Amino acid sequence: MEHLREPDDIVALAGGVGAGKFLRGLASDTGSFTVVVNTGDDITLHGLHICPDVDSVVYALAGEHDPERGWGRRDETFRATTELRARFDSPEAWFNLGDLDLATHLFRTDLLRRGATLTEATAALAGRFGISARILPMSDDPAPTMVETVDPDTGAHRTMHFQEYWVRRGARDAVNAVRLDHARVAHPAPGVLEALAAAPAILICPSNPVASLAPILAVRGIREELAAHRDRVVGISPIVRGAPLRGMADKLMPAAGLEVTALGAARAYEGLLGAWVVDERDRDLAPLIERELGVRVGITNTIMSDDDDAAALARFARGMIA
Amino acid sequence: MEHLREPDDIVALAGGVGAGKFLRGLASDTGSFTVVVNTGDDITLHGLHICPDVDSVVYALAGEHDPERGWGRRDETFRATTELRARFDSPEAWFNLGDLDLATHLFRTDLLRRGATLTEATAALAGRFGISARILPMSDDPAPTMVETVDPDTGAHRTMHFQEYWVRRGARDAVNAVRLDHARVAHPAPGVLEALAAAPAILICPSNPVASLAPILAVRGIREELAAHRDRVVGISPIVRGAPLRGMADKLMPAAGLEVTALGAARAYEGLLGAWVVDERDRDLAPLIERELGVRVGITNTIMSDDDDAAALARFARGMIA
16 A cells, blocks of 8 residues: 655654554644554564554554553454464463454464565555554564563563563562663664655654663664754653653663653653653753753643543644744 | 374364365264365465464364364454555455464464474464474475366366365356375475375365365375275265365365266265265265276265364274274
């Protein structure tokens, strides 16, 4: 599916769930935009190529997401995964694949096996979900985010895939480092750098800065592109009053040397931001952030209780670009 | 899962559904046996390696089959396939893959991708279903049965995979030939010839002789092994009073030059049979079959209304070997 689009799409950099919510607001506020999605948490399980963040964004934009669970499809069942776990004792069944979700993974994996790039497979997927926004993976190259952990019970050191740390182990290990070695040698997907160069605004979604955004920024040339156009870059803090709005956005921030505050999250993007949006309840942090990071700080409601809230937040963020 | 087994297992040659019913009877009648299963209808769809006959046999022996539908798992749902069909418009979604069934295909495909042979993957599958019988694919080599068809509407000639003819097109095309070229160059799976050579009895299940059994017999050396031991070979007619007991066992028989009778089915195994079991209602055909094919004909009830019927039929068939 090929989209006719303006050359000057707004670009949003996105992780998974938090981004999905925000992007629904952006979609209702603007016609055409491009999303560059983290693929550092992509993983192959049961031979299927799974892109958790791409799928969260696609499902959210299509209104097919499960708002309560926070990931996957709504009206989902888990019969195949339950069978893989119970009968087949599959060592990979710790990752819950819904039965509808499986259709997505089968569709994508089959396209990749037939020679499609991840960019092409993602465009096809988005097309099947009727999404008009352009969804780009950050890279067509495999770029798994690895986590160096210390088992809290045994003290054993391990380096594991991000999903294993996040989902299988429930983020319960101490983290010594988040390794983006693969992302650092990955090339940006076709169109990513061009979209960033031409974008009138680059929005950093309220996603986990370490788990979701750092992998995107580690891909060759992406950080430099943002730095070159920082006057057009607006980030939205995923942290409000020292805690994540949803999910585990606070996890890994300390391991990356970032305090879990709207200031700490902003520091993850030091040198890249023209503006930073914080929640009204973090109003008191605004002068400090402006002084420390030299960015304009916007203050608004960042709690997206519904799509209207998300649209208002997206509008506010866009408005930060003069 | 490795089985301890007697070297002199009974061997059954099996297609899918009809065989599954019979094998449930054999399992209740005898402890240890080996099943050599047709893999001519195996097909790769959505990148998954699907073995319809192997799975029918495994599900039946485990009591996990759907007796009404005649294929697949009981208590099955079809959410992933429905999604592949409706949303993804998948050109391969004409084959119904249940959600529980998908777990089987993911398990097997992943094993194959990691280097297991089909024999090994089948043994692992059977183990997960708690089956004590040894289930052997006829071959580890791909051996798709192809069908030369004539479209009844357009007159167009096509050569297609057996499953496409059988499932996608509902066996509605005229058939010029069933091609077993791949089976003819396939090597028997490890253990098949040895099992046949040592078997005190070789049972040909009441499956479609053209679609299910001919591919097995086409594999290198298998026909010769039966011919060498024909005194120990007993076949059970899938045809009663000129019609199949279930499924489409009559389909393809005319294309192979076989009349749809208990005699026609026996002719499919000409030179290979020591004995042939026909239904009581075909009692009148017995003398003709004995004379024409030079085999002993056993007459019993072959309609398997329940497992007891199937056990009685299996016992009867074994009893045909002196």
